[in-house]
Amino acid sequence: MIQELFTPSVQHWLDLVGIFVFAISGALMAVRKNWDVFGIAVLAEVTALGGGLFRDLIIGAVPPAAFTDLGYFITPLIAAALVFFLHPEVERTQTAVNVFDAAGLGLFCVTGTTKAYDYGLGLTSSAALGVATAVGGGVLRDIIANEVPSLVRWDRDLYAVPAMVGTIIVVLCIRYDALTSVTSGVAVVTAFVLRLLAMRYHWRAPRAWNRRSSTTEVTDEVV
Template identity: 45%
Template sequence: MDLLGTFVFGLSGAMLAVRRDLDLFGILVLSLVAATAGGALRDMLIGATPAAFLSDQRYFVAALLAGVVVFFGHAQIEKLTRPVMVLDALGLGLFAVTGAQKALAYDLGPMGAIWIGVLTACGGGALRDVLVAEVPRVLCEEIYALAALLGALIVVLGHGAGWPAGLTAVCGAALASAWRIVSVYRGWQVPRARKR
């Protein structure tokens, strides 16, 4: 699931790069950043060093492959409804659950595992957005971090209840991704402070 999330987030980063008219190098950089930054931050915080993407070359390959796929196939991907948002939502769900699972494997408590799941899911996308001078989606868009929190929470609850890890992860990723996608189409938002 971690490699699949890496590839999907790589696609979202690369699609944003294409929309910002970046060259091939820029596309690959945004793909790599979106795909690996959240996991790298997770690994540093839980003491799993070096970060997985540095020690396992499959992460680099997945992220760069996503960039190449978008470079040559962005026109077909763009035909999908809101492709960056959908890809981002899928990556969000996958990374939320894998982040929480890895945190639990490193003996973090429930709250720590949830926090690491959210950070894993949101970190790469936030850095991707900053690199193209956008306010990170996690801070201003519809349900984003809350969807990641839901996915991580399901993993933690499932772990505590002794549910099968694979089934729990699939359910958590699916529900987190679905909540994110539905929130965009329905216009659901986290309440904001009223300006005077």
């Protein structure tokens, strides 16, 4: 088994923090869509747990952690309730939410990769599931909300790329037997910082070479 990044207790609480901030982003989108309380709760749950649920089903970790730990299920509901009653205040703290979301991205891409490898997947497959763990909930959120997923929109700041960099660091460390709590932490921080820089400087992936299109460019901000 790969050495854990943190003790089980600390890891559990970090997971809950990541789940909470992901749930906030889902609940906020539901409010912007003018959904009712049930829709807010559903979108919060899907955004928070979707990536980890997909990973666990793929690797055969059943029942998934989302269904074996009550805290994982309750935390998104707490976030949904907070947004339901205090969404104007939460909207004003969007920058802070984005920072925590970036931290969750960094943490989940690393833990998703290591868990997939622990269950017998190869390095490439483990990296792919690490990225899916980090971004899967957001993709499901956008699909359910009838939006083009932010993951594939050129006008959104880089999101998957920082997660990919984090997972690459992890699999290289595994390959060369150098994965420790320190190197895992480096991977988390690297993904986190890259995401913050992408938001700060609006880094975006390049589009097709010599692309010519009359499509109107959309410039709305990242959710």
